[in-house]
Amino acid sequence: MSSDVVADSVTIDGVLVGDVRIPESTAELSDVLREVTADGLHSAIVGGGTRLAFGNLGGPFDVAISMRKLNRVIAYEPDNMTMAVEPGCTIAQIHDVLAAERQSMALDAARPERSTIGGAYCAGMSGPRRLGGGSLKDWVIGVEVAGPDGTVAKAGGMVVKNVTGFDMMHLHYGALGAFGVVTRLNLKVFPAASASRSIELRYASAATAHSAAVALLRSQLLPASVLCWNDGDSWCVSVRCDAPEGAIDRLANRMLDLATDAATAETAVAVSDGSVALQPFTSLVELTSGDIIVRLPLVASRQTPVIHELADAGWRVCADLGSGLVYARRPAGAGVEDMRPELAGAATWLALPASLKTGRDVFGPTPEAVGPILQRLKNSFDPDRRINSGRFVLGL
Known part of the structure; x- marks a missing residue:
């Protein structure tokens, strides 16, 4: 198995990361990011570990930051059909909360009891019920993201008809954390x-x-x-x-x-x-x-x-x-x-396997016009390549 998470270590593409930090709040996460960056270290962001196999060969990774204790349902408004969650919430946890109010989200995951909403969002993976209910990208109406210096930026809000700020919701979807660490997702939900x-x-x-x-x-x-x-x-x-x-x-x-x-x-x-x-x-x-x-x-x-x-x-x-x-x-x-x-x-x-990733972009070809845009975005959000370095498209 090329990628896995255990209590005190993380393995990514066969490389062990022994220094695992487990913040329990956004404030603690910001402190960890600030400290790691100040020390000139590079961090890998992990959730439930079910999608660590996805991504280009990256690194080096000196520190793994686990999001598993950032797992609260921050707010849930059944009448407005919206909820706010931390990235470490599991798919099963969200399904259970919604089911109590006869609501749902069409999230299809291989291991819902371990797979996290943050991991699904950052990996950009949807399931077959996208046909009837759309993808996770369509349901995110607000997002908070911490940068490598610990600064938290926000976009969107908690209402469905929301056009507040730059469209960070789509920017971070499927980006494997290349542009920052997601700390909160605001979601619209649906009748079950x-x-x-x-x-x-x-x-x-x-x-x-x-x-x-x-x-x-x-x-x-x-x-x-x-x-x-x-x-x-x-x-x-x-x-x-x-x-x-x-x-x-x-x-x-x-x-x-x-x-x-x-x-x-x-x-x-x-x-x-x-x-x-x-x-x-x-x-x-x-x-x-x-x-x-x-x-x-x-x-x-x-x-x-x-x-x-x-x-x-x-x-x-x-x-x-x-x-x-x-x-x-x-x-x-x-x-x-x-x-x-x-x-x-x-x-x-x-x-x-890591041996087959060498010299290969696992995301496939990137359109010529898109590459420079992604490079500029990475340079803006993470110029020193401190977060999930090398894992995204074009080795960003």
């Missing part, structure tokens, strides 16, 4: 569906499975997520549907009928647990596994030949039709050299 179902279908080939998945995606039945994935020699389709209790069975049956009309299935069932439909995704993107995990941007109409090609090459595949993304995973020892250059060139490598 009163019932959900998982539609599970099995087919003999990728083409037939994917055609059924496309039919469901394009239907007026409004699925919450649509996945097409391989299981040995078979191909499966998993669809989540959300609806009021009185309508959920009718909706599930209509989805089953539509899918089987589009392509003859070997098996077709509706399962009462809506989370089942998300498991092909959440089990594949377990970044702590030590496997190679890749994400490819492909709209649904272009996915079929690619998922077939990847499966033939021994990849475990999960196509997220609603997001226009294909995820694939294989053991680290299998390497990546056999992937077509056209695919590899567009890939984002979510997890790679």
Whole structure:
């Protein structure tokens, strides 16, 4: 395993960081950042450790700053459908708080009891329910960020219709902490569906499975997520549907009928647990596994030949039709050299052994016009490269 977090040390791409600081408040975090910077040291920011495999080879890292005790729900206003949380709050913790008020956020994580909201935000990773509910980037209405000198900057607020200040909410999303340490996120939340179902279908080939998945995606039945994935020699389709209790069975049956009309299935069932439909995704993107995990941007109409090609090459595949993304995973020892250059060139490598990261930007190619902008932003927010140095795009 190339990246991990334990109580007294952090390992990033095989390199041990033994000095771990664990602030319990934003004020303490600011003090730690100020001290580390004054001492000329470099820090790595970590949360639950479930996404440490993602990022370029960086460093050096003299200090790891753990956010796990910055884990409070600062404010929750169910009537206004907003909440404010510290970055160390876990996805499971947030789900539990919202469920008590019959509200929700469509956050799909491999290990929700350990995965943090700050890690999900900084890694820029969304799940299949992005189709029906949008991504985390769309829900953030305010943010607070500490710079390397400990200064805390704020943008946005606690109301949904908010245009206050520079759009720092989008700047820090997916930036792996390159421009500062997130200390607070203000989020808009949503009513929870009163019932959900998982539609599970099995087919003999990728083409037939994917055609059924496309039919469901394009239907007026409004699925919450649509996945097409391989299981040995078979191909499966998993669809989540959300609806009021009185309508959920009718909706599930209509989805089953539509899918089987589009392509003859070997098996077709509706399962009462809506989370089942998300498991092909959440089990594949377990970044702590030590496997190679890749994400490819492909709209649904272009996915079929690619998922077939990847499966033939021994990849475990999960196509997220609603997001226009294909995820694939294989053991680290299998390497990546056999992937077509056209695919590899567009890939984002979510997890790679350190030996395969050498000389590679795991984020893929950066548009020529964007690179100088990112460089100027890094120079403005972290000119001495003190925070998460080298982990972001272009080695920033």
